[in-house]
Amino acid sequence: MLSKVLPLFILICVVFGLEQTSNVGERPAFVNNVNLLSSRVGASVVSYSDQFFAEAENLLNPIAPVFKPQTFTDRGQLMDGWETRRHNPNEYDWVILKLGLRGTISGFMIDTAFFTGNHGPQASIEAIHFDNANPLPEELEKSDKWVEVLPKVDLLPGFINQSQHYFDSLTQDQMWTHLRLKMYPDGGIARFKAFGKVLPDWDNMDPTQEIDLAFVGNGASVVAVSDMYFSSKDNIIMPGRGINMGDGWETKRSRTKGHVDWLIIKLGRAAKKINSLEIDTAHFKGNYPESCIVEVANLSDSQDVASAKWSTLLPRTKLSAHNQHIFDVSVDSVDNALSTSTVTHVKLTIIPDGGVSRLRVRGLFV
Incomplete structure (x- = not known):
């Protein structure tokens, strides 16, 4: 039924110039914590494997993703998220992100909103703590200290009422400074959030x-x-x-x-x-x-x-x-x-x- 209704809805959006906004589904208790991956608190992109269709920094936008039908760049339909090119020869695409505020993480939200024929079908997450506040990208990429905090999970296409995926962190009492999101094998993710507790450096x-x-x-x-x-x-x-x-x-x-x-x-x-x-x-x-x-x-x-x-x-x-x-x-x-x-x-x-x-x-x- 949804497959029949959605094209009609998109057609209406095109005709009347409307923008779609992503859904907000039932949310677990950990979303009451701070989103440490918001650009509003200083989160940033360190490095990535690819961002051909849409920039990785969109993952950190605190504003809900939107879709503007028939809006094209020189690389295709404008998408509000991180989207990599097709036919990835490697197992996965990846992006390394610096938390805006260091802290513990209790859970994650991965939103595939509006990536319906091009979403990343699976994802996993690793975390690391660096005493150096600004390690070089090469240090992070080559480090063997990454800890898996979310094993590979399935992601649904970004249709309304199913795009927001919530997952508990495997490790909830350890302090982290950076995350690595892996997307298998390629595709798009709209938003990525990490909810937790800020741990200021009171000693200094x-x-x-x-x-x-x-x-x-x-x-x-x-x-x-x-x-x-x-x-x-x-x-x-x-x-x-x-x-x-x-x-x-x-x-x-x-x-x-x-x-x-x-x-x-x-x-x-x-x-x-x-x-x-x-x-x-x-x-x-x-x-x-x-x-x-x-x-x-x-x-x-x-x-x-x-x-x-x-x-x-x-x-x-x-x-x-x-x-x-x-x-x-x-x-x-x-x-x-x-x-x-x-x-x-x-x-x-x-x-x-x-x-x-x-x-x-x-x-x-x-």
Whole structure:
């Protein structure tokens, strides 16, 4: 049935100039971790065997793949992914990728979206850790230290509702810096994601220097959220300012009096002092929150956020459109202003709903 419907759908796209976007299927729990292979956090292509039809860097794009029918380059139909030439004489094509942030990996997502007659039918993944932050491509290609973290698996063509393939990593507690994706024997893959936990190099960080403890690169993660209907909770801890309204955290419109939305960030390291907060509403102009509240708590690793006892760090404060709001809190977390000796979690409540691009919590770590 699908084989009959799909050509008609593509014809409609051609006639009306529509773009197809890939599906989002049922996802495992590990996707709540950080995608260490996103270009947004600095992931990059080191080397590859071939990229004749489409560039390997497309694998790292955080935006979902799209298909533009009847759009051609001098090498064929424009494809949003990594695609190699036909008739590979070797067993597989490969690409070596540097993680944007070093860390452990709990699982992978390989998306073949829109590669329907040209997808890579099988894939495997290897990982490696290099102390040298930027090893030469030749060092990586020739190294015998690669560890298989996903044996050869089958991939389906990139039709709607079957393109996203999720796999657990064989090794989930070892730190990695690079991955090698093998595609058997050739073809195309749209996106490649590696979900895990960031492991900052705390030994080489000065505890007397202020840092953003709510930054993903410093190990922060969003552990709970009330709603993220329009855009992901994880955008709020990403580097830089948001590039557009979709690059932030946005909730649906509320219709109930007294409604609030909230999210909770686990800081990358416990804070002994918090100096300032930044709440950035970049690109949110008709949908920014009217106001916000920021609270803090100290939780052990075994405690759930539902049991947290919150202390107010920033009382209800009005926000404005498309603006970086900087608040000087200058509070030692051992002061009486807070009921906790250190701060491990920060809760942002927005009233009544809306969008926030970034939250920064600048201070000193324990």
